Amino acid sequence: MFDRVRNVDGGRAAVYAEGGTGWSGVRGKRVLVTGGTRGLGEQIVRLLSAEGARVATCARTARDLEELTASLDTETFTRPLDVTSPGSLEDFVVATAKRFGGLDGVVACAGGSRGGGIEQAAPDDWAATWEVNVGHAARLVRAAVPHLRAAGGGSVVVISSISGWKPGPPAQYGVAKSAQIHLAASLARELGPDNIRVNAVSPGSMLIPGRRWDRMRREDPEAFAHFVAAELPGGGPVAPQEVARVVAFLLSDWSSGISGAHLPVDRAQNAPSPDGY
Template sequence: MSNVNGGRPAVHQTGGTGWPGVLGKRVLVTGGTRGLGEQIVRLLAAEGARVATCARTARDLETLAASMDSAVFTQPLDVTAPEELEGFVAAAVKRFGGLDGVVACAGGSRGGGFEQADAEDWAATWEVNVGHTVRLVRAAVPHLRAAGGGSVVVISSISGWKPGPPVQYGVAKSAQIQLAASLARELGPDGIRVNAVSPGSMLIPGRRWERMRREEPEAFARFVAAELPGGEPVAPQEVARVVAFLLSDWSSGISGAHLPVDRAQNAPSPEGY
């Protein structure tokens, strides 16, 4: 496929398609060393974007950077710690000279079932998902506005719109979907687009579904047969491609959307609804 960017042939990056959508864009991704976050970082870099990412562990960031052909700006931090995330946004802007997009990918859940999870579990789950997203967008907005607009992608989950345990995680992910829709309206006049992406169950090495497939193949087969009409969970690389599209100029008409990427998955857990 031949693409042009401003009348000039697109630069083809190693491992990329050569499409011009994110070429040269300055993008910050939280939680970029594992799973979906890692695949987003790798794809954006392969497509010619300038990428900054953060994670809790410096060694994970060093391993990621050493394994990539393109340079990535990294910084170890806790996205829930006061001022650390804001400082990283400022550092990335200083390094890149501006910002064109952000991806709130860091997330997770703390605590067990409803009767086991205490108030601290609820607060921690909320902060790592919703709180960090709010702080990331607030820190990025002045720089996106200065660039003439930009794109914000919020990584929610199938658990944010289809019920499944743990409830504190589903509530936080549901709030992220609403947050993206509301911010799209409020920030639209500045040319800033905001969208939410909800991945289904993903096969990620070392995580729940990959372990289940390896350790409990019969239970995994029952889960796939009951909940996944596509015959297998979605791959993180497939979700990453949707995120890259939303960061690109090709999606200029999309804002305030909630995009499930789940192969038409039904319930988010083997327990069903």
């Protein structure tokens, strides 16, 4: 399953997925991924597509979805939508199941945070952060359950974060991510009788082009080196492709015995940011 190894600046080797590997784990699986045009979500979509899954994904920007599908060799069902908009996500789940003839898995990858520290973040910031993380994940699972049940069972992966149990500001983000971990464990117990597995994956700091850690690495290499030395014993941030491989495994039948689990993918990272601990 591991096809290529590439070095990450400032860190040790990281595994990247480029093209199919012949692994049969998700071949033919029908999977919906939210937030699939950037960062981790994009890498999940690319890996699943390369390994033979039928993939649907959504994002807020139609152009991003068009660029993604144009770059893939396989058909991908997409729809521009806001996962926090009532009914939009649920309608997309129904449309995906109709398009694919059912569903075998869903990945709640869309997320984010709004507002700053406790004195700056308004109640609306807390509510918005909760909704895009916990609310959207719960609504995705609720909408998918009838289709997963009809398929004889399936797999749900909720993308949380190490911020969900390793403290660091902003608090509203960590609280929401902590709730996602609990959500996965609780739903695993509730949906187990239907042969529906639910797991949470918590990435550590990821090196994504143009995002926080990549900008720090380029703009303030001294601060980046200090962060790596203090908090990242693995020698650098985890690559999103490494996290995507864990998600693909959890969607596959190879992980049939795993449910209710919380899997950190962080190379033993300590604090989630230079502001933590």
